[in-house]
Amino acid sequence: MEKPTETLQKKPDLRSMLPAELQAYVKSLGQPAYRAKQLFRQLQKHGAQDFAHMSDLPLAFRHYLGETARLSSPKELRRQISSSGDTAKLLLELEDGVLIEMALMLYRREKARDRATVCVSSQSGCAMDCQFCATGLCRDFRNLSAGEIVAQVQAADRLARELGYEGVTNIVYMGMGEPLANIEQVHRSIQLLNDQEGMEIGARRITVSTCGLVPQIYKMIEWDLQVSLAVSLHCADQKRREKLMPVAARYPLEELIRACRDFRDRTGRRVTCEYAMFAGLNDSPEDAHLLGRLLTGCDILVNIIPANPVPERGVQPSPAQVIENFRRIVEEEYHVASQLRERRGADIQAACGQLRRGENSKK
Ligand code: SAH
Numbered sequence: 001m002e003k004p005t006e007t008l009q010k011k012p013d014l015r016s017m018l019p020a021e022l023q024a025y026v027k028s029l030g031q032p033a034y035r036a037k038q039l040f041r042q043l044q045k046h047g048a049q050d051f052a053h054m055s056d057l058p059l060a061f062r063h064y065l066g067e068t069a070r071l072s073s074p075k076e077l078r079r080q081i082s083s084s085g086d087t088a089k090l091l092l093e094l095e096d097g098v099l100i101e102m103a104l105m106l107y108r109r110e111k112a113r114d115r116a117t118v119c120v121s122s123q124s125g126c127a128m129d130c131q132f133c134a135t136g137l138c139r140d141f142r143n144l145s146a147g148e149i150v151a152q153v154q155a156a157d158r159l160a161r162e163l164g165y166e167g168v169t170n171i172v173y174m175g176m177g178e179p180l181a182n183i184e185q186v187h188r189s190i191q192l193l194n195d196q197e198g199m200e201i202g203a204r205r206i207t208v209s210t211c212g213l214v215p216q217i218y219k220m221i222e223w224d225l226q227v228s229l230a231v232s233l234h235c236a237d238q239k240r241r242e243k244l245m246p247v248a249a250r251y252p253l254e255e256l257i258r259a260c261r262d263f264r265d266r267t268g269r270r271v272t273c274e275y276a277m278f279a280g281l282n283d284s285p286e287d288a289h290l291l292g293r294l295l296t297g298c299d300i301l302v303n304i305i306p307a308n309p310v311p312e313r314g315v316q317p318s319p320a321q322v323i324e325n326f327r328r329i330v331e332e333e334y335h336v337a338s339q340l341r342e343r344r345g346a347d348i349q350a351a352c353g354q355l356r357r358g359e360n361s362k363k
Contacts, residue, residue: 014065015043015072015147018191031061037197043147044198047154049073070095072147076155081163087344088163090155094148098124098140102152102175105344106165117170118156120149122186123177128211130232130245132278132307132315135176144177146188153193153201170205174230179208180216187223194225203227209274214251217259221266229263230303231256233273235282236290244281253294260300276305277318277326288326292334302330302338 012025019040026036038056042048050073051057051066074092077099081088088104100121107115125141126133152175157168171193173179179186186208193201209230210217220229233256235241241248260271275291277283295302304327307317318326323340330336 011068011070013072013145013147014039014069015150016145016185016188016192017147018188019195019197029064035061040195040197043071044150044192044195045200047151047157072145072151074100074148074151074155079159082344082347085163088159090159092152092155094124094144098142100124100144100148100152100176102156104156104159104168106160106163113169114165115170116156116160116165116168117172118153118160118168119172119175120152120156121175121177122149122173122179122182126177127181128178128245128247130211130234130247132234132244132276132281132310132313134310134312137312138176143182143185146185146192149185149189150192150199153199157199168199168201170207171201172207172209172230174207174209178211178213180210180213180220183216183219190223190225190227207272211245211247212251212256213247214255214259217263221263226267226269228269228272229260230272230274231260233275233291233302234278236287236294240282257294257298257300261298264299270299270301272301272303274303274305276307277323278307279316279318279322281315283318283322283326285325285329288329289333292330292336295330295336296334298336300336302336303341304338305341306343 014022017025019036022040023033023036026039027033035057042054048054049071051062051071054062072095074094076090077093078091079088086106090102092100092102094100102121103119105117105119109115121144123141123143125138126135127141129136153168153171160167173186190203190206193199193206194203203226207228207230208220209232211232217229220227235244236253238248238253241253260273263269264271273295291302304323306323307315309316327338327340330338
């Protein structure tokens with residue numbers, strides 16, 4: 001007997017289709033071409049969660065699609081909003097029962113448009129096994145489809161509006177998973193989110209974060225989009241970085257930094273490097289000097305992140321004073337620009353590397 005997931009996979013996933021693909025699909029059903037445009041707007045701009053709601057399409061066509069196609073519409077299982085009301089987290093169930101999380105960060109701004117940044121997952125679980133990250137401990141590992149990524153942004157957009165904001169303005173691929181290990185669906189999702197008939201999120205407002213898959217960074221350069229790149233560096237010593245992040249053995253620091261420079265030179269976009277500070281692992285003054293030396297003259301911005309504790313991994317955040325001292329060395333002695341990321345969502349475990357904690361252990 002067929003498993004339910006196999007039946008699902010046979011149905012075309014319409015929210016993952018680019019405009020030309022949707023056109024070919026609609027044409028194959030003997031429908032006029034303008035239906036593809038209507039359908040695309042329903043799927044991408046309006047975030048329709050059910051064919052029945054697409055009231056501009058004929059009833060019979062909606063019925064037919066409902067029987068033969070699918071929408072990648074995740075179900076909201078749970079929502080948590082931080083006590084400060086500016087950070088939220090949704091637990092979503094995908095069509096095959098896999099659970100993922102998405103976080104939303106809201107910023108009121110005096111002189112500029114308010115910002116609503118959604119942090120999306122690109123995989124459920126992760127195969128990279130970074131030794132400080134909670135995602136790697138999740139079961140049910142699989143890639144998400146482009147439609148499943150877009151649907152997270154749409155769920156965040158609805159939530160932002162409910163909370164009194166004008167919808168999602170920025171997207172970071174910093175939820176569960178390694179986006180560049182699922183690069184095709186991630187690329188496709190960015191094209192969909194960027195489309196004028198879709199949510200129209202500017203490429204410059206989209207950031208892809210990677211643990212350092214060098215060949216895929218070069219693929220990203222070929223996209224020829226103004227997307228931002230963030231690299232999770234976390235340690236400037238090759239041997240210790242390999243222990244913290246097994247991927248470092250495949251792509252050493254030297255190659256990674258070269259790829260960042262090439263990205264900057266060829267796209268004109270400055271790369272950000274993320275450095276989460278873990279007590280006793282990567283936060284000594286020597287570590288600061290190594291980082292300063294590695295990045296001098298690279299035009300890379302360092303994002304210093306107070307780490308989040310992951311008890312199962314035995315990692316703890318560095319004390320504030322240690323972080324301050326680290327940052328002073330990097331900035332003052334090496335003139336490497338840095339910023340300290342504010343800590344958000346700790347009370348709802350929406351912080352980096354913590355998504356889907358608790359839920360996983362309950363299963
Ligand atoms: N796989 C991608 C994106 C997902 S994680 C990447 O590695 O960049 C988003 C960020 O959270 C990464 O920089 C990751 O290294 C970081 N992170 C993971 N666990 C963390 C923790 N316990 N504390 C702080 N940051 C963490």
